[in-house]
Amino acid sequence: MASIWRYANPRKFMETSGWLLPGVSILAALCIATGVIWGFFFTGEDYRQGSTVKIVFLHVPAALMAINAWLMMLVASLIWLIRRHHVSALAAKAAAPVGVTMTLIALITGAVWGQPMWGTWWAWDPRLTSFLILFLFYLGYIALWQAIEDPDTAADLTSVLCLVGSVFALLSRYAVNFWNQGLHQGASLSVVDEGAPMDIAYRLPLYFAMAGFALLFIALLLAGTRTEIRARRMQALLTRERMG
């Protein structure tokens, strides 16, 4: 484990992320391109959902990354609170915009995907509603980062919010399931279920798309964290200047 703590030092992180970033970005672009193009052009229609099944190549990867981004922020917050590694706190801050965009994509593609079946552009499907709630958690997290000037205090408070928020996000997940049962028993065919119920022809491009989205997340995370570190360096220099 000792090697990971080496990255606590920003200079080391900047070096490593420096040469890692181009590679990851290209790989991400390749995977997404393969997954999406293959899925869009070369797969037949699904007998039930018609061509809307092609949305799965966007919705499933985005939904996965929306959740994984929050989990990564949770781990980064824990590392910050326990080991006081500034890089992990800044990584959590950089991950939030990517996470919120992924949630937004998951919401839009999920709603559009279900539209033909539900007949409306938005149906309070339990899974979609959970992503809507996750979206609110992201907004709160990002807003808290913006609201506090002192970087250390901001990192501490956002980490505490992330920890508490994660517990309540989980509780909301079950609450929404319970709420959806409501009076009519049994949810309609949950269009947006994870995993790949489809046959093999769809599964391969989906894996590429998922890998692509994951790599995209990592690339944007590295770039974002580097920017946060530079911004933090600027702030430190400016404070030093004011201190004279």
Next chain:
Amino acid sequence: MTALLIRDLRLAMRAGGGFGLGLAFYLILAVLVPLGVGPEGDTLALIAPGILWVGALLSCLLSLDRLFALDYEDGSLDLLATAPIPLEGVVTMKALAHWITTGLPLTLVAPVLGVLLNLPAAGFGWLVASLLLGTPALSVIGTFGAALTLGLRRGGLLLSLLVLPLYVPTLVFGAQAVVRGAAGLGTATPLLLLAGITAGAAALLPFASAAAIRINLR
């Protein structure tokens, strides 16, 4: 710690303490909804549980950002932090004081507003039960939000953005308990889950709130 509770209750009762504000807001909301939705009895009966619960939620939220702000501005929070009682105790007492001055009155007034909103007769008992079980959680979670946004300029707005998502489980189980109660279905599950969330929040959140205050006092 009871000294702190008594002081806070006394402050809330005194002039300008803001004791009745949450209550007044709840009444106004219960009046506005039918004006917006229309007088038909059956539509009101359908949405009454939800409105009564969302109203209670918002009324709690209303009186939260002043929870620590006054003590923070006049310096007594610093003094409380150096007092013999732990900060977790201070936070719990604050949440209890908030519940007594806001959560409890809401629970007692809710049935009256239920009549306004044409709540089915079967629902009244479950309404009071679910609010009694749920409002403490609203106060404890709200206290956590207030601790996070201590000393921020536009803290009130941010407080709502941070706290409302945290209210989702309590709202869902609370409102569902009333909906099912009103429809004559079993209400054991939602009430039990509601009580579970409140117990969990009351036990664990004070540590997070105290940590947030310590960070903000730095």
Next chain:
Amino acid sequence: MTDAPAALTVDSLACARGGIPLLEGVSFALNAGEALVLRGPNGCGKTTLLRTLAGLQPPLAGRISAPPESIAYAAHADGLKPTLTATETLQFWARLHGQGGVTPALERMNLAVLAQRQGQHLSAGQKRRLGLARLLVTGRPIWVLDEPTVSLDSASVALFAGVVREHLARGGLAVIATHVDLGLPEARSLEIARFRATTRAAADDFLEAFL
């Protein structure tokens, strides 16, 4: 007053404000019956040092050793509630610290006549005296005071000096940051400016890599 003679020792204490190191290497020892006056230009870190002593802020480095629950802190803001009367305020702080009656403290700070007056109707000087009366009520040996004589007239400053002298006579200690001459010749004084943190201060490796 607690029976064991309280003592406050601080060695090579370093504290920061907004993440940037401010003071380093602050060391002093204070025994029962002694007072220490902190002097220094505004913004040199007196308040930060006092807040660190009071435990409101973790020190960057160094150690503060004092018996637990022995420090009573009083800052610029005296934490008075406008709608509580003087007696109610003192009773609250007394009960919070598990101490007894408040009348002796009120009388000692010439506030007996204002006992039933609400905080909002007190003048700045009276509020400050009530804030200092709170110290008497906490029953804690070590007083950590930040500019205690602000908005006090000369008579009240003398009154305050008398109260501090009695506190010291009872075996108490006091660390006071002030610009005003308190009339406490026996108090030692400490110039804070010389503990100013150099740029290569004990910043953690993160900032170290930056600055």
Next chain:
Amino acid sequence: MMPELGPYAAEVGLAYAATGALLAGLIAYVLIRARRVRRALDELESRRGK
């Protein structure tokens, strides 16, 4: 070459367009902010003669 999208062509198109726009916006945001902060930092460092 264009796959036969059938009745739901609009939906599929909308989903892909929305995702494309959002991803493009996200990548643009990250890149622009990176460049802006890097330029400000270089300017600050050159001014301080670091």
